[in-house]
Amino acid sequence: MNDYSCNRCKKNFSRKWNALRHNEQIHHGLAIIFNKKTGALFKNSDGSNNGAGEPYGPEGDEPVILDIFGRLIQPFEELEKALSDVQQIERTNYLSNIIIGALSSSDPVKSIQNTLNLVIRYKVK
Numbered sequence: 001m002n003d004y005s006c007n008r009c010k011k012n013f014s015r016k017w018n019a020l021r022h023n024e025q026i027h028h029g030l031a032i033i034f035n036k037k038t039g040a041l042f043k044n045s046d047g048s049n050n051g052a053g054e055p056y057g058p059e060g061d062e063p064v065i066l067d068i069f070g071r072l073i074q075p076f077e078e079l080e081k082a083l084s085d086v087q088q089i090e091r092t093n094y095l096s097n098i099i100i101g102a103l104s105s106s107d108p109v110k111s112i113q114n115t116l117n118l119v120i121r122y123k124v125k
């Protein structure tokens with residue numbers, strides 16, 4: 001029943017808002033909540049505060065996180081391309097698992113690169 005999970009501490013929740021509140025309170029909104037059934041990802045930024053305001057102050061460790069995300073984009077896009085012949089639901093599921101796995105590892109960029117290399121290797125039969 002606990003379909004929602006926190007990628008930081010692997011805690012499970014039955015309701016999305018519960019999980020998002022947990023993320024806000026425990027991880028300052030930096031964790032990613034995901035639905036284990038659908039693979040859908042939720043971040044606290046999708047609240048009702050119109051998204052225009054800066055969610056974080058100029059100080060803090062955001063730049064590091066943003067930097068990691070920035071470096072994840074390219075291998076992730078390649079991965080998406082490599083999986084383009086996979087059914088969309090399956091692909092979304094797979095990709096979100098990869099992202100979650102990468103983010104919980106000590107080196108997300110390397111982790112996603114490794115996955116990309118594996119996918120490409122298996123594709124070439």
Ligand SMILES: [Zn+2]
Pocket residue numbers: 006007008009010011022023026027031
């Ligand atoms: Zn958590």
